[in-house]
Amino acid sequence: MVAQRVAVRPEEIRRHNLSRLLRSIHQHGELTRAELTATMGLNRSTIGALVSDLVALGLVTEYVPSGRDRAGRPSHVVAPRADGPYVLAVDLAVERIVTAAVGLGGTVHERRVTTIEGADRLPRAVVDQLAADAEWLAERLPGSQGPVGVGVSIPGTVRRRDGFVDHAPNLNWRAVPFGELLADRMPRRLDVQVGNDADLGAVAEHQRGAAVGCEHLIYLNGSVGVGGGIIADGGQLHGVxxxxxxxxxxxxxxxGPPCHCGSTGCIETYIGEHALLRAAGVTDQHGPQAIAAVFEAAAAGEQRAVDGVHTVAIWLGRSLANLVNCFNPQVIVVGGSLAEVVRLDRVSVETELDRRAMAAARAGVKVLLPGLDQDSALIGAAELAFGTLLASPDSMVASLTTT
Ligand SMILES: [Zn+2]
Structure with missing residues (x-):
């Protein structure tokens, strides 16, 4: 077979490199021209031209560092523009909605947190809240170039293509065309992307959290519901x-106990928040305050709470062992309220993991707390929303200025 020589036009190469350069700055927050030259493998004049293009598009800015200890001519620093475009990132959880304006580099400019219960969780009510949040944020960022996309994290199974939520058990949603509902309420030009909370948490922890540089990781998110995001060989495992x-x-x-998904004895019924309350003997309260109270009591050494956390820690260790045996990750990041279980009783988690996981896979794995604290899913939603701009900065900016 004769390999065909395909002529790549210089304009295509320029666009490709423009995208790579913006991705680099987005990931690192800011970089010097010298660092960009070294990491991208391009010469200084090409980097200079590409940076000028991104400056002209209003995406980045350049400044000369003022450090006194630099010898010779300092390299210009290229950074995202603070008043540049942002995305609307949404972390929809069972008991609250966080909506934030997130800029290039992952900077959270503004955020709004709304507590929800009962009818507030209905899809239409959530869409109304998000539309109000978008306006609220826009008012607080007057000089900015406005949102360029929307990314939403959902605690359920989501079809990525169109943001169709198949099942979000703890919101009591089934077959909700959420991406479509939200896109109808947003300004026309805004692309709406929806993803599963743990999948997005995994992306964020991989990109800028506890698992930077790890190509095999699992993010286990446990609050009311429990879900996981798996990154294998640097790529996310989505399934068909x-x-x-x-x-x-x-x-x-x-x-085991009945689960919101319709089955019984799922992992969630042993390590989710309802399981923690049950194990700690709390039968008349639920919600974030009740959970916080159990953790506080456990930290203060109150026996009932200590026992509850211990029971969940043992089951968490068993759950992690199953993951280690299946996926052989380098790192498991444990987020949500389960992070607090690890903080309070890591010994029980690790001991049970030692007992249940195959030795070779166990030896190579670290159990870490999130680098982004409670923002993993939110930052992951922002990454999802930035996809189009990062892939094609100049056509995205062109489309913004013509609408
Ligand atoms: Zn279940």
Whole structure:
């Protein structure tokens, strides 16, 4: 077979490099021209021309560092423009909605947190809230170039292509065309992307959190619901429909407690927040305050709470062992309220992991807390929303100025 020589036009190369350069600055926050030259493998004049293009597009700015200890001519620093475009990132959880304006470089410019319960969780009510949040944020960022996309994190199974939520058990959503509903309420030009919370958390922790540089990682997100995001060999494991990673609904005891998904004895019924409250003997309260109270009591050494956290820690260790045996990750980042279980009783988690995981896979894995604290899913939603701008900066900016 004769390989065909395909002529690549200089304009295509320029666009490709423009995207790479913007991605680099987005990932690192800011870089010197010298660092860009070294990491991108391009010569100084090409980097200079590309940076000028991004400056002209209003995406980045350049400044000369004022450090006194620099010898010779300092290299210009290229940084995202603070008043440049931002995305609307949304972390929809069972008990609250966080909506934030996030700029290039992952900077959270502004955020709004709304507590939700009962009818506030209905899809239409959530869409109304997000439309109000978008206006609220825009008012607070008057000089900015406005949002360029919307990314939403959902605690459920999501079809990536169109943001169709197949099932979000703890919101009680089934078959909700959420991406479409939200896009209809947003300004026309805004692209709406929807993803699963743990999948997005994994992306964010990989990109700028505890697992930077790890190509095999799992982000286990545990609050009311429990889900996982899996990155293998640097790429996210989505499965054929995008529904992979429902770790919370792996069966660990078919005779166990009923689960919101309709099954019984899922992992979630042993390490989710309802399980923690049950194990700590709390029967008359639920919600974030009740959970915080259990953690406080456990930290203060109150026996009932200590026992509750210990019980969940043991089951968490068992869950992690299953993941280690299946996926052989370098790192498991444990987020949500489960992070607090690790903080309070890491010994029980690790001991159970030692007991249950295959030795070779166990030896290579670290259990870490999130580098982004409670913002993993939110920052992941922002990464999703930035996709189009990062892939094609000049056509995206052109489309903004013509609408
Ligand atoms: Zn389940």
């Amino acid at each position: 429909g995008g529904y992979a990673g429902e770790i919370g609904h792996m069966t660990v005891n078919p005779d």
